[in-house]
Amino acid sequence: xxxxxxxxxxxxxNGLTNAAYLAKAQLDVLVVEKNDYIGGAAVTREIxxxxxxxxxxxVCSMMRQSIHRDLNLTRHGLVLVPYLGTVVxxxxxxxxxxxxxEEAEYNQLRRRSPHDADAMFRFQTDLARYxxxxxxxxxxxxxxxxxxxxxxxxxxxxxxxxFWSLGETELYExxxxxTMSAADFLDDYFEDDLIKAAMASPGVIGTALGxxxxxxxxxxxxxxxxxxxxxxxxxxxxxxxxxxISNAIAGAVQEHGGEIRTNAGVDKILVKxxxxxxxxxxxxxxxxxxxxVSNMDAKRTFTQxxxxxxxxxxxxxxxxxxxxxxxxxxxxxxxxxxPTFTGVADNRYINRGGQGFVGSMETMxxxxxxxxxxxxxxxxxxxxxxxxxxxPTVAPPGQHWMSNFVxxxxxxxxxxxxxxxxxxxxxxxxxxxxxxxxxxxxDLIVHMEVRTPFEIEAxxxxxxxxxxxxxxxIDQLLFNRPFPGYAQYRMPVKNLYMCGxxxxxxxxxxxxxxxxxxxxxLIDLRRPNTVPEDDFGDE
Amino acid sequence: MKTDNxxxxxxxxxxxxxxxxxxxxxxxxxELNLRDAWSSWNGYKFADYYYDEEYxxxxxxxxxxxxDICPMQKYRISGADAHFMLNRMVTRDLNKLKEDRVTYxxxxxxxxxxxxxxxxxxxxxxSFMLTCGSPSLAWLxxxxxxxxxxxxxxxxxxxxxxxxxxxxxxxxxxxxxxxGIQNLKPFNIMYFDIGGSSHKPLMVSRxxxxxxxxxxxxxxxxxxxxxxxxxxxxxxxxxxxxYGEAATNMARLEAGFIMPGMEFNEALKTVNYQYDQTxxxxxxxxxxxxxxxxxxxxxxxxxxxxRGPKYRLVKLDIAGNKPADESALYADQKxxxxxxxxxxxxxxxxxxxxxxxxxxxxxxxxGSIWAEIYYGKELRHHSKVVRxxxxxxPFWAPDRARLTPPxxx
Numbered sequence: 001x002x003x004x005x006x007x008x009x010x011x012x013x014n015g016l017t018n019a020a021y022l023a024k025a026q027l028d029v030l031v032v033e034k035n036d037y038i039g040g041a042a043v044t045r046e047i048x049x050x051x052x053x054x055x056x057x058x059v060c061s062m063m064r065q066s067i068h069r070d071l072n073l074t075r076h077g078l079v080l081v082p083y084l085g086t087v088v089x090x091x092x093x094x095x096x097x098x099x100x101x102e103e104a105e106y107n108q109l110r111r112r113s114p115h116d117a118d119a120m121f122r123f124q125t126d127l128a129r130y131x132x133x134x135x136x137x138x139x140x141x142x143x144x145x146x147x148x149x150x151x152x153x154x155x156x157x158x159x160x161x162x163f164w165s166l167g168e169t170e171l172y173e174x175x176x177x178x179t180m181s182a183a184d185f186l187d188d189y190f191e192d193d194l195i196k197a198a199m200a201s202p203g204v205i206g207t208a209l210g211x212x213x214x215x216x217x218x219x220x221x222x223x224x225x226x227x228x229x230x231x232x233x234x235x236x237x238x239x240x241x242x243x244x245i246s247n248a249i250a251g252a253v254q255e256h257g258g259e260i261r262t263n264a265g266v267d268k269i270l271v272k273x274x275x276x277x278x279x280x281x282x283x284x285x286x287x288x289x290x291x292x293v294s295n296m297d298a299k300r301t302f303t304q305x306x307x308x309x310x311x312x313x314x315x316x317x318x319x320x321x322x323x324x325x326x327x328x329x330x331x332x333x334x335x336x337x338x339p340t341f342t343g344v345a346d347n348r349y350i351n352r353g354g355q356g357f358v359g360s361m362e363t364m365x366x367x368x369x370x371x372x373x374x375x376x377x378x379x380x381x382x383x384x385x386x387x388x389x390x391x392p393t394v395a396p397p398g399q400h401w402m403s404n405f406v407x408x409x410x411x412x413x414x415x416x417x418x419x420x421x422x423x424x425x426x427x428x429x430x431x432x433x434x435x436x437x438x439x440x441x442x443d444l445i446v447h448m449e450v451r452t453p454f455e456i457e458a459x460x461x462x463x464x465x466x467x468x469x470x471x472x473x474i475d476q477l478l479f480n481r482p483f484p485g486y487a488q489y490r491m492p493v494k495n496l497y498m499c500g501x502x503x504x505x506x507x508x509x510x511x512x513x514x515x516x517x518x519x520x521x522l523i524d525l526r527r528p529n530t531v532p533e534d535d536f537g538d539e
Numbered sequence: 540m541k542t543d544n545x546x547x548x549x550x551x552x553x554x555x556x557x558x559x560x561x562x563x564x565x566x567x568x569x570e571l572n573l574r575d576a577w578s579s580w581n582g583y584k585f586a587d588y589y590y591d592e593e594y595x596x597x598x599x600x601x602x603x604x605x606x607d608i609c610p611m612q613k614y615r616i617s618g619a620d621a622h623f624m625l626n627r628m629v630t631r632d633l634n635k636l637k638e639d640r641v642t643y644x645x646x647x648x649x650x651x652x653x654x655x656x657x658x659x660x661x662x663x664x665x666s667f668m669l670t671c672g673s674p675s676l677a678w679l680x681x682x683x684x685x686x687x688x689x690x691x692x693x694x695x696x697x698x699x700x701x702x703x704x705x706x707x708x709x710x711x712x713x714x715x716x717x718x719g720i721q722n723l724k725p726f727n728i729m730y731f732d733i734g735g736s737s738h739k740p741l742m743v744s745r746x747x748x749x750x751x752x753x754x755x756x757x758x759x760x761x762x763x764x765x766x767x768x769x770x771x772x773x774x775x776x777x778x779x780x781x782y783g784e785a786a787t788n789m790a791r792l793e794a795g796f797i798m799p800g801m802e803f804n805e806a807l808k809t810v811n812y813q814y815d816q817t818x819x820x821x822x823x824x825x826x827x828x829x830x831x832x833x834x835x836x837x838x839x840x841x842x843x844x845x846r847g848p849k850y851r852l853v854k855l856d857i858a859g860n861k862p863a864d865e866s867a868l869y870a871d872q873k874x875x876x877x878x879x880x881x882x883x884x885x886x887x888x889x890x891x892x893x894x895x896x897x898x899x900x901x902x903x904x905x906g907s908i909w910a911e912i913y914y915g916k917e918l919r920h921h922s923k924v925v926r927x928x929x930x931x932x933p934f935w936a937p938d939r940a941r942l943t944p945p946x947x948x
Contacts, residue, residue: 065860068891079889081601082593100591101574229593229888230860239601348780349590390778392602392707392948397714398776 004030004259006521007279007289009266009305010461010500012040015295016249016260017514018499018521020071023256024530025522030287031253032279034265034461038250040295041460041467042509044243044394048447051401052394053332054242055449056460057467058403059083059354059385061226061235062510063245064139066532076251079239082228083390084353087344088198089437091359095343096194097350113192123189123199128232130174131225133162138505138512139534141520142479142487178474180217181210183361197358201381204407206467206507208325210368211361215473222472222508235354237385240393245509269294269301269496271310276496291495291521295514297462297469298322298482298502301491312492318483322502323471326411326453326464327371331404331430334447338389338400339438354385357433367408374414376426376452381407382433399446406430411453411464418454426452468507469500478504489517490524497521559584562609563699563763567771571781578784581674581695583610586783593888595782596789599749600889600935602778603705605770606748606787608755609763612657612674613698617666618689625659625667628682628835630818632828636661639728641744645818645826646678651839652806652815654678655799656823658746660728668694672799678807682835699763703770704753704790706939707777710948712754715773717743721944723754733758734765741766748787750794752939777948792883792896793935795854797821802852802882802896819848820898850879850898854934857893857910858925862886866895866910870903872924874911878903881910887934894934895927904929 006022008015011033023029037043041056060080068078085098085105096112099105109117143155163171177185182203186196200211203220210216228234238244250260265282269292278288294301302311302319340346341355358364358381367377383405388395395401409426427450435441453465462469470476479487482502489497499517501507519531552558560583562568568586576587585607588595598604616625626633629644636642638661645656657671669679679691703712712720717731723745730739740762747753758766771779791798799805802821809815817840818827827840857863863884870876879899887894899908908927913920939945 065891074890079600080891081597082888084594100594229886229891231593349594352778390601392777397710397948 001288004028004287004289005525006030006291006293007032007287008293008295008499009269009279010034010040010295011038011246011250011260011262012295012460012500013042013246013249013509013511014500014514014517015040015293016246016253017067017071017511018293018295018518019258019260020249020252020256021515021518021530022521023253023258025518025527027525027527029253029258030289031258031260032264032266032281032287033260033262034282035459036263038260038262039243039246041456041462042242042246044241047332047449048334050396050399051334051447052241053401053449054238054387054403055332055451056330056456057242057509058387058405059235060238060242060245060509061228061233062138062508062512063226064510064512064515064532065229066139066534067511067515070532071249071252072255073245073248073252076248076255077240078244078248080228080236081239081390082231082234082236083385083387084349086198086354086356087341087350088194088356088358089341090194090197091363093343094194095341096198097344098353100349109195112195113190116190116192116195119189126173127221127224129166129170130177130221131232133166133174134221134505135225136162136534137478138510139515139532141489141516142481142504144485144488145479146485177221178218179214181212181214182216182220183212185217185220193360194358197361197364198356200361200364201356201358201383204364204368204381205383205405206328207471207473208327208371208408209471209473211364213368218474218477219472222506226508226510237387237391239391241387241391242509249511266305269306271307271493271496274310275494291497291525293497293499293517293521294491295498295500297324297466297500298498299324299463299470300461301498301502306493310493315483315492322482323473323476324463324466324469324502325471326457326466327408328465328467329376329406329409329426329430329453330451330456331406331427332449332451333402333404333431333445334395335400335402335444336446337398337444338386339402339434339441339444341438351386352390354383357382357384357437371408371410374410374412376409376429377407378429380409380430380433382430383407384434404430404434409452411457418452423450423452423455426450469502470506472506477506481506489520560696562607563760564607564609564701564767567764567767568607568781576783580610580784581612585610586781588783588785589781592783592785592789595780595786596888598778598780598782599705599751599786599790601706602780603703603707603711603774604780604782604786606702606704606782608700608702611695611700612671613694613700614669614676614679615666615692615694616669616679616689617663617692619665620686620689621665621667624683624686624689625669626831627833628679629659630827630834630836630840632831633659633661634831638663641726641728641746643826645823646682647818647836647840648806649836649839650806651817651836651843652809652813653803653818653821654806656797660744662728673805697760699758699760699766701756701766701770702747702753703756704747704749704751706752706937706946707774707948708753709945711770711774711777711779712743714777715769717741720754721947724943725941733769734762736762748794748796749790750796750933750935750940751790751937752945788883789885792885792894793887793889793933795896795933797852797896798883802898816850817843817848819843820850820852822852848901851901851904852882853897853899853904854930855881855895855897855908855910855927856930857884857895857912857927859912859923860886860893861912861914861923862893863895863910863912863927866912868897868899868927869909869911869924870906872909872926874909874924876903878908890934892934894930897927
């Protein structure tokens, strides 16, 4: 019976990235995927004839350029196209457009608040400084602070040096930053509520926190640290949808001789003598490998796919308590035409950006209150983008698809399990809200795909439908991700590794988790490294 | 009285002679030039960009975009001797050029130094159109000495032209009613009706300067705005956008196309001895055909071919992400042996690579290549030395640029 060098469980973008680098190092690699398509949450699906939805993740900015280039992803069909700014909608018909020119943007902010227009420079500068520091850690394995191995000490010193290079004052600020709320952070800069709400919204995306919850400031940073071709904070669309990313990486896997099997869900990770030796598929088929790499989230890996008896004491409990709460839903809508929004100019550039239905700081917080009570928000925060206005390949000409990321939506409702009726009611809440800002919107709807955490977990496998494979709070970041002591991609069972977003540096379609894990695996297998060390270093 | 006088002078613009000419598409383009980013080309007011150069670049790679080529120089050369005259002027063999076809050419001085490059359209058995970046009437006249049966007409101001580039261009032209456009092969020409005409006043060639799928549209000035409006109406659902010089320069560099003033210094404008280039130095060997009878620069080029060019234009893939603009190139990391210079450089957003075109001393072409890159960071100047890797294929060459019919949308 064939034995692979490595079996990777889950053909999401990180699993594929991991496989590509292992295959590039001449390992005999197999990726197994439970669905009959690859991509995990970076996927494009033709759910309705002629419309290609990025069903889960929908925009991209953290994809490491060095990986893109190194794996020749362009040759494998990936083109990332930056999209333009976002229109933000306030509660009372207020709108705010982010323009693509600094001068136009400044003029517009001044119309709201001359103070905030000026403060924006300081805000962007501070954010860029913080973001740069975090960005440097993305393609590095976090050091273990309790270890005395030279490599860990060296890496700790490097990390300390990066922090110290901020200067003393900034260092204090930075430490505060990790535990602050987005609201507190923004209060130091802005006075206008809509500007604050607009800036705060990235701080809660994908997270069961509100804009006033401690920890949301870091998540804000996580969302703005990416860049498209050096434009920090810019976001891009993958031409052809997010599936183009996974497909391109899969192309790289195959180029290097790796194998990908779909319709191959994993029932169990096989452990013998405290070593991972292979997997058992749902079909009962056993496949053996030198190592097993789980691209599933930490909770799913340890509580669903492993025998508790195979785990060292305490790990099961850690996995059960791993913070991976479902907080968001997704409504994908096929439209017969481009919607227009009250108070927003019909401008080709604005039309090619996104929409942020934030309302106000209070509305954002009230939306979170609903989640706490086990209900979806009755006036939700929606982050939308209409990729077809910019990407000609995802909808029929003249028709459009709109991606709506919705917060908040719990994975467990207070009034019992999710049903199809509740799901549709959730979808209606979203559509009703958009209709308020875009009269006639509902008449444009051709098809709708409503996805609550329940659907996302069932389809993609993400526990509670959490988009980051675990929340990005300080207790679960860097050397604490997924668990303290296990942040270097090696898991408590020998020859078992993790490569998904449950590991450092977390979610956001960066490919960094998969790449970092591959680097560690290659060290263990004494193979030459094939993984880029940084994202072009000097900035 | 004084007021009258004032009114009079305000009608007469005393600076009229100093102002730039306006392209036939100017009324539409001016409306879309939100950043007032104008420069000039051959006396025309010309957009550097309209909104954002990178955005416009992505329109070329992702949807479709138009580039005003009214300022490009266009000459009609017709008559029984037209073919013979052009064939003596350019280095390529025009005997192979069929009617309704376009070919890329270059022409040289007697010393084999490159004057300019351009395209020749064979419009009829005795009718040609030559297009090029710089005014060339004087050289054309000189080249025509001894040929009596021909006429050279400068069409530059009298023919409106729009380059239309990007993956959705064919689809837009189809939607505009250009029947059969999908069958137009690269470098072929077709004629179409527009705005209710019946004499097919719109000439379309499948040509361009972006390395992507694209067309060039040629029409009489009085129909220019009709063409624009129909094109933009059809292109509305396909992401149409005007682009300027900045985006052109990005796209052509990815495609590996040379630019006057960047890769080559026009021979007739070169003061320093041999600071101009030969076609061999520019990797245009394939444009030089020694199997045809005498042509301008033939003997000098024969010598050059046998001797081998002193420099070679190369494509470089450069480490890091800092564009190597104006970098010097060295054979060693210590920068002790200088072997060439970068002519154009950029970060390629579509390939995610740091790319450049460069001239390298032929003797060092197979060795290691290092670039000394200068870059600024918040007012401070920095430099670094990084490794360069030669690349043979263009950085960007999608299949759709060659496919007939191109992929539909």
